Amino acid sequence: MTTDDILKALGNVQEPDLGKDLVTLNMVKDIKIEGNYVSFTVVLTTPACPLKDMIKNACINAVKVLVNKEATVVVNFTSNTTTKREDNKSILPNVRNIIAVVSGKGGVGKSTVAANLAMSLSQGGAKVGLLDADIYGPSVPIMFGVRGERPMMKEVNGKGMIVPLEQYGIKLLSIGLLVDEKNAVVWRGPMASSAIRQFVTEVLWEELDYLIIDMPPGTGDIHLTLVQLVPVTGVIVVTTPQDVALADAKKAIAMFGQAQIKVPIIGVIENMSYFTPAELPENKYYIFGKNGGKRLAEEYDIPFLGQIPLVQSIREGGDIGIPIMMSDDEVTKKAFHDFAGAAARSISMRNANMNAESVAEVVEKVG
Numbered sequence: 139m140t141t142d143d144i145l146k147a148l149g150n151v152q153e154p155d156l157g158k159d160l161v162t163l164n165m166v167k168d169i170k171i172e173g174n175y176v177s178f179t180v181v182l183t184t185p186a187c188p189l190k191d192m193i194k195n196a197c198i199n200a201v202k203v204l205v206n207k208e209a210t211v212v213v214n215f216t217s218n219t220t221t222k223r224e225d226n227k228s229i230l231p232n233v234r235n236i237i238a239v240v241s242g243k244g245g246v247g248k249s250t251v252a253a254n255l256a257m258s259l260s261q262g263g264a265k266v267g268l269l270d271a272d273i274y275g276p277s278v279p280i281m282f283g284v285r286g287e288r289p290m291m292k293e294v295n296g297k298g299m300i301v302p303l304e305q306y307g308i309k310l311l312s313i314g315l316l317v318d319e320k321n322a323v324v325w326r327g328p329m330a331s332s333a334i335r336q337f338v339t340e341v342l343w344e345e346l347d348y349l350i351i352d353m354p355p356g357t358g359d360i361h362l363t364l365v366q367l368v369p370v371t372g373v374i375v376v377t378t379p380q381d382v383a384l385a386d387a388k389k390a391i392a393m394f395g396q397a398q399i400k401v402p403i404i405g406v407i408e409n410m411s412y413f414t415p416a417e418l419p420e421n422k423y424y425i426f427g428k429n430g431g432k433r434l435a436e437e438y439d440i441p442f443l444g445q446i447p448l449v450q451s452i453r454e455g456g457d458i459g460i461p462i463m464m465s466d467d468e469v470t471k472k473a474f475h476d477f478a479g480a481a482a483r484s485i486s487m488r489n490a491n492m493n494a495e496s497v498a499e500v501v502e503k504v505g
Contacts, residue, residue: 185263188479242386270312283459379430
């Protein structure tokens, strides 16, 4: 066996999402051959790649069928998270992908989805940050069990920077960590925009594969400020199956699709899709309607990222500060892992097939 033999064989293995072979995509590294033993490394586009096993089996079969059926094939994996940023990276210079999690209305579980998406990506090997930009109703401190804690400050190049907290392997920041939760914080539009600007520009996020931003519900000043400030890789829209939520989700999709904003929609995730009682694990009760999120994704021709069930343990975990991804509820964890995998794939495809994202140029009319 020679290196050329191995490369020729792996030239027949397609990367399922990108539609090209591993060799053409320059994803094969460090080929080592000793007798019938061969090992090599495949560089994935995301640490959270859900197709890892499929690619591994295809590589092993290609070498055995096309090169040496007696070969012992060891496939290693590493990752180089894809990114497409057009700016000079003066803001968030080491963040590869900035993902905004949005909803048209409150009460659809957007923060729960954002928190467990971050957890799942982190458990898949990615470096993840979670920014709670829902300044009107910050919930990340409760969900991660860090209520009452305060972030530290660090001087960097003569400038004071906020150091995010770390919990469960994720870097966290929320307005709820900076103000007394018993006091009502009344925000006018410019104040809200200034707060999100500070959270993005004056926080020491350091190197991240994904920065997940939990946005306030609706469409408003904070959303515009974010897309004008940094090149958002894409948006994940959270909805429930019911018509009221879907109507508002359409507004969120329309906002980010406007010509002056034009931020890609990574996909739609349907939360509270069905209720399964613990004592009847095979039963599904469609309390809020059925497949509304799926129909929405089909209507707008955007990826459907999956369905998250309405499960008591999700709520309980959020209330006691232990996200469901840290529990032993394997069924619910699988729903979030499948969602995170689909999101990671959609982000990789967006980065491979679209132009680099730049900050939005929003011209606001006066009068």
